[in-house]
Amino acid sequence: MELFSTHIARVRKFMEERRDVRTFRAFPSRPWPEGGGRDVVLMGDTGVELGGPETESYSLILWTENSSLVNKDTISLIGPELAEAGSRSIAFGRIVILSIEGFTEENTFRRCREMEQMRFLLDLKGFMIRAVPQFQREWSRVSRDALSRGFSLSVLGSSLMRLFRELDYVTGSEIIFITENEDAIRKIRSLTGDTARIIAAMNKMAEEMSFDCSECEYRDVCDEAEDLRRMRDACIGNAARR
Amino acid sequence: MGKSRIIALCGKGGVGKTSVSALLVRCLAGREGRKVLAIDADPSAGLAASLGVRVKKSVDDIRKDLVSRLTHGRRTADPETVRALDYELFDALSEGDGFALLSIGRPEDEGCFCRVNSLLKDIICDLASGFDYVLIDGEAGIEQINRRVMKEVDDLIILSDTSVKGITVARAISKVARENRAVDCRTIGLVLNRVRGKEEVRRISGDIDLDMYGWIPEDDSIREFDLQGRPLVSLPRESPANRVVERLASMFAD
Numbered sequence A: 001m002e003l004f005s006t007h008i009a010r011v012r013k014f015m016e017e018r019r020d021v022r023t024f025r026a027f028p029s030r031p032w033p034e035g036g037g038r039d040v041v042l043m044g045d046t047g048v049e050l051g052g053p054e055t056e057s058y059s060l061i062l063w064t065e066n067s068s069l070v071n072k073d074t075i076s077l078i079g080p081e082l083a084e085a086g087s088r089s090i091a092f093g094r095i096v097i098l099s100i101e102g103f104t105e106e107n108t109f110r111r112c113r114e115m116e117q118m119r120f121l122l123d124l125k126g127f128m129i130r131a132v133p134q135f136q137r138e139w140s141r142v143s144r145d146a147l148s149r150g151f152s153l154s155v156l157g158s159s160l161m162r163l164f165r166e167l168d169y170v171t172g173s174e175i176i177f178i179t180e181n182e183d184a185i186r187k188i189r190s191l192t193g194d195t196a197r198i199i200a201a202m203n204k205m206a207e208e209m210s211f212d213c214s215e216c217e218y219r220d221v222c223d224e225a226e227d228l229r230r231m232r233d234a235c236i237g238n239a240a241r242r
Numbered sequence B: 001m002g003k004s005r006i007i008a009l010c011g012k013g014g015v016g017k018t019s020v021s022a023l024l025v026r027c028l029a030g031r032e033g034r035k036v037l038a039i040d041a042d043p044s045a046g047l048a049a050s051l052g053v054r055v056k057k058s059v060d061d062i063r064k065d066l067v068s069r070l071t072h073g074r075r076t077a078d079p080e081t082v083r084a085l086d087y088e089l090f091d092a093l094s095e096g097d098g099f100a101l102l103s104i105g106r107p108e109d110e111g112c113f114c115r116v117n118s119l120l121k122d123i124i125c126d127l128a129s130g131f132d133y134v135l136i137d138g139e140a141g142i143e144q145i146n147r148r149v150m151k152e153v154d155d156l157i158i159l160s161d162t163s164v165k166g167i168t169v170a171r172a173i174s175k176v177a178r179e180n181r182a183v184d185c186r187t188i189g190l191v192l193n194r195v196r197g198k199e200e201v202r203r204i205s206g207d208i209d210l211d212m213y214g215w216i217p218e219d220d221s222i223r224e225f226d227l228q229g230r231p232l233v234s235l236p237r238e239s240p241a242n243r244v245v246e247r248l249a250s251m252f253a254d
Helices: A005-016 A108-121 A144-148 A153-165 A182-192 A195-207 A219-224 A226-241 B017-029 B047-051 B059-071 B079-092 B114-128 B143-148 B164-180 B198-205 B220-228 B240-253
Strands: A021-025 A046-050 A057-064 A074-078 A092-100 A127-132 A137-143 A170-178 B005-010 B036-040 B099-103 B133-137 B152-160 B184-195 B211-217
Touching (some): A005 A057, A005 A182, A057 A108, A057 A137, A057 A182, A092 A137, A092 A153, A108 A127, A108 A153, A137 A144, A137 B079, A153 A170, A195 A226, B005 B017, B005 B240, B017 B036, B017 B099, B017 B133, B017 B240, B036 B114, B047 B099, B059 B079, B079 B099, B079 B114, B152 B240, B184 B198, B198 B211, B211 B240
Parallel strands (some): A057 A092, B036 B133, B152 B184, B184 B211
Antiparallel strands (some): A021 A074, A092 A170, A127 A137
């Protein structure tokens, strides 16, 4: 199942055109302390706000069965680290690239949803996350206290990677953070934002009983993605058996 | 970390619920960096002004938007919708020093879109779990808290002035809470407001079957703040009303 290999290539091209990409190995230190489920960080306690409603934000998960497309356990950063951010509120983009295995027409939708939800399992002291998956927006806050204790994008990325490791079909992960400015976020969105329609088409075929493609607003998406058509055919087969 | 402590204030209109709620929010938020979610469930929506913040959006605005999306065929319970509503609710918070305010807004039409209300209640409960305290400024009927905010509270404070009408409503609220179980609560108690002497307190406490949590003396400084349109969060700490509310907050803080 390969739906996003062209998008991964676009991300690579975007990164190649940048001279300021910093790369780290993930898992440099002990896991960050847990927040105990009390995740709210109020503005008064906020050290830095990432991708708030007043600025650009972008969050994307790309996956591939071709593990050579993934730089495993690597975190890349375009823009300042949190401690270097000159502003309390910054634009924020995060692209997760996963190498996966065993995806079929039957399990792809469920697994996509599971991967999408993993970030909400992050329970990190002094870190709060909110997101609108449909619009690929993600808004988070890091408390002043957490920032002073060394919370960084490296910590965040490593924590997220640890969560993805728990999924037995994920064989490797890479994360790219973009904190440079709103233009950089808009640029990467313009290059890869059509993934939202692929996911939406998948959601629609998994949740709706109608498979009348002539009426569907995602027909153009399926026309271009053979794997989506195979998923749709599998859904039709399942519906017929019911 | 323990669960959030949820406190609701109810009572007849005009007895000072919003003023006492605002002072309670300030007192609770001032405790060792604790975070308070204040929920204004009173349609008159005065808590924001008393807390010195502005409401950007109410839960009812979000509800209307969701209803509109539903009529265009979207589902309610898929994870994406739940997450988007959580985001919208957080964005609707008006934040102050140690607290955030969520305004419920005007009541919706009776009986419509129960699944939307139910979903929103679930998300409010989930949001509330991120705070140390939740303080609900309710209206007279606690049924509204159940229907529009949450089903369970830890402590129900019934606020009344010393008027016969106020006490009659306090009795009625207590009866509904205990007998009809309109809201599940661990404790119920009475706070008297605008008291003009201990004799009033003795008379009323001997005549009502409710624990007396405290009584707040008539406090001219609150009246002055109200007249000047100043937020009560800047009321002097040593004001008589605030000193009582500090003691009340101590009861619920531990």
